[in-house]
Amino acid sequence: MKTHEALAKALRDGGAHPLFGVVGDANAYMVDAYARQMGGRYVAMANESGAVLAALGAAQLSGGTGFATVTHGPALTNCVTALVEAVKSNTPLVLLCGDTPATDRENLQNVDQHAVIRSTGTGLEQMRSPATAVADLARAVRRARAERRPIAFNMPAEMQWEEADGTPVSWDVPPLVSPRIEGxxxxxxxxxxxxxxxxxxxxxxxxxxxxxxxxxxxxxxxxxxxxxxxxxxxxxxxxxxxxxxxxxxxxxxxxxxxxxxxxxxxxxxxxxxxxxxxxxxxxxxxxxxxxxxxxxxxxxxxxxxxxxxxxxxxxxxxxxxxxxxxxxxxxxxxxxLAPHGLDTPDMGQPKPVRDGCVDFLTALDRLDAILPADRSLVTDAGRWMVRSYGRLTAPGPLDHVTTASFGSIGLGMAAAIGAAATRPERPTVLFCGDGGFMLGNLAELNTATREGLGIICVIFNDGSYGAEHIQFRDRQIDPAITLFDWPDFVTVARALGGDGHVVASLAELEALPAALDARRHDRPFLVDVKLDPDQVTTW
CATH class of the missing domain: 3.40.50.1220 (TPP-binding domain)
Known part of the structure; x- marks a missing residue:
C-alpha cells in the first residue's frame, strides 16, 4: 500500500467524513484514493480557508472532530484566518496539508509551513516517514480531540508514493476517569x-x-x-x-x-x-x-x-x-423570580427607515418565526449579530455554529456547508451581513450548489461595513468610505446556481414563507434583507 492510500484508508476507517478540501499536487492522490477507492465523501471547496471552516462547522455541529485537507504553500497560508478562528473557538479539527519536497528548494510554493502553522496557535504533527504515516495521523487526531484545537498534519509530498505500513492505529482518546472529589x-x-x-x-x-x-x-x-x-x-x-x-x-x-x-x-x-x-x-x-x-x-x-x-x-x-x-x-x-420570561430579550421599538428598507428588529423577529424551527443555525459576524444572538433560536447548543471568535466577517457560508453536509436531514440557516457575504461567503455559494445543499442564507444588507459606519456616525464624520454599491445579490445567487428572495418591505417579508415553500431544496436560497445603515439597532 502506498502512503497516500494508507492515509486514505485510515481516514475512511476512522470515520473522517465528510472530508473538506481543495486539491493540489501534494494532497490530490490521497483525496482521490479516499473518494474513489475508499468510497469516502469528499466535499471540494472553492477556497482553502473554506475547507477549514467547513470542517469547523462539521465539528461544532456534531460535537466531534472535523477533517480538512489542502496542498502546500499558498494553500496553507490561505487557511490562516480560519485556523485562528478554530483555535479561538476551541474546535477540534485535523488539517491534512501537503508540504513541498525538502529537495525542491526552488519550488514557487515553498514556505516555512511549520512557522505558518504555529503562528496561528494550531498544533503541528509531522508525518515522519511512510512507515509511521498512519500512526502519525492517529496522533494528530488524538491531539485535536484532547487539546480541543486544530492540529495540522504536515505531509511531505515526496512520501506519497512510497510503500507504507497501513496497520490501523486507534484514534480514541480515553474518557476522563471520574475521580473521587474530596478535600x-x-x-x-x-x-x-x-x-x-x-x-x-x-x-x-x-x-x-x-x-x-x-x-x-x-x-x-x-x-x-x-x-x-x-x-x-x-x-x-x-x-x-x-x-x-x-x-x-x-x-x-x-x-x-x-x-x-x-x-x-x-x-x-x-x-x-x-x-x-x-x-x-x-x-x-x-x-x-x-x-x-x-x-x-x-x-x-x-x-x-x-x-x-x-x-x-x-x-x-x-x-x-x-x-x-x-x-x-x-x-x-x-x-x-418569575418562572418564565427571564430570557426574553428587549424587544425595542421599530425605527423609521428610508424607502426600500425594513426595520432590523422587526425583520429579525419575523425571520426567526418564519424560517424552519428544526434548523441548524450558523451565524457569521457583523454589527447585526449582538441583537441576533438574543433573538435567533436553535433546538439546542449543538445546533448553533458560530464563526465570530476571531472577530472576522465572511466565515459563515463555508461553516454552513460543513453543517449541512454533516446533518443533511435538517435545514441549515445562515445569517450574515452584506460585507461578510462579499468578503468570504460569495466564494463558497457555488460549492453549496454543486453539493446540492439547500442552505438558506439571510443577508442583512445595509450596503455598508456596519461596525465602521456607526463609528463614523458617532464621531460625526462622513461615512462614505464604509458604503458600498453591491450587485443585486439574488441575481448573483441565480447566476451561481441558487435562488433567492428580496425583502425590501414588510409585504415582501410576509411573502417570504410562500417563497420558501416554493424553493428547491437542493440548491442554496438567499434572502436579501434591505436595511437602513443609519437605523440598525446593535445593543
Missing part, C-alpha cells in the same frame, strides 16, 4: 453554596452533554438557583423553569437584573471569558466556583474562589450528595 476544595465549594442566598448555576460549552444537563438542572432545583448558559451553550435548558438564557454581554433585561442580584456563581464547563462575565461586571460581589475537566482551563480568564477539576456531571452529583448529607437548606432565590 479542602470540595469543603470550600459546599461552604460557598451553603452561604449563598442568591446562587446561579452556569453551563458552558464543556457541559452540554445530556448527563451534565440533567445533573445541573437537579442542582439548580435543589438550591433554588436560576439556570444560565454561555453563548455557545445557549438553549441547553430549554423548557426548564427559571432560565436566564445567556450570561454575559447579550443577557436579556430580566436576566441581567437577576445576575446583578446574585451572590454566587457555580460555573460548569465555562471559561468565564470577558463576554460571559460582561467585562467582569457580572462577577463583582460574587463568590465563584469553576468546574472544568481540564486543569489549564481553570482560572485562564476570571480567577474563581474555588476551582475543581472533574466532569461537570460528576461534580454536580457530588455537590448534591453533600448538600443533602449536611441538610443544607435551599437558597430561596428562585422564589422571587
Amino acid at each position: 479542602a476544595g470540595l469543603d470550600d465549594a459546599i461552604g460557598i453554596i451553603a452561604a449563598a442566598r442568591a446562587p446561579v448555576v452556569l453551563a458552558g460549552r464543556g457541559a452540554v452533554d445530556g448527563a451534565s444537563r440533567d445533573a445541573l438542572t437537579r442542582l439548580a432545583q435543589r438550591i433554588e438557583a436560576p439556570l444560565a448558559t454561555t453563548m455557545r451553550a445557549r438553549h441547553l435548558f430549554a423548557g426548564e423553569d427559571h432560565v436566564l438564557g445567556v450570561h454575559g454581554t447579550v443577557s436579556a433585561p430580566g436576566a441581567s437584573d437577576a445576575l446583578m442580584r446574585a451572590d454566587c456563581l457555580i460555573a460548569f464547563g465555562a471559561s468565564l471569558n470577558f463576554h460571559t462575565t460582561a467585562q467582569g461586571s457580572f462577577l463583582k460581589g460574587k463568590r465563584v466556583i469553576q468546574v472544568m475537566d481540564r486543569a489549564q482551563d481553570i482560572g485562564a480568564n476570571a480567577v474563581p474562589d474555588v476551582g475543581i477539576l472533574g466532569n461537570p456531571s460528576d461534580v454536580a452529583e457530588t455537590f448534591l450528595y453533600w448538600l443533602d448529607e449536611a441538610e443544607i437548606p435551599a437558597s430561596g432565590f428562585t422564589r422571587d
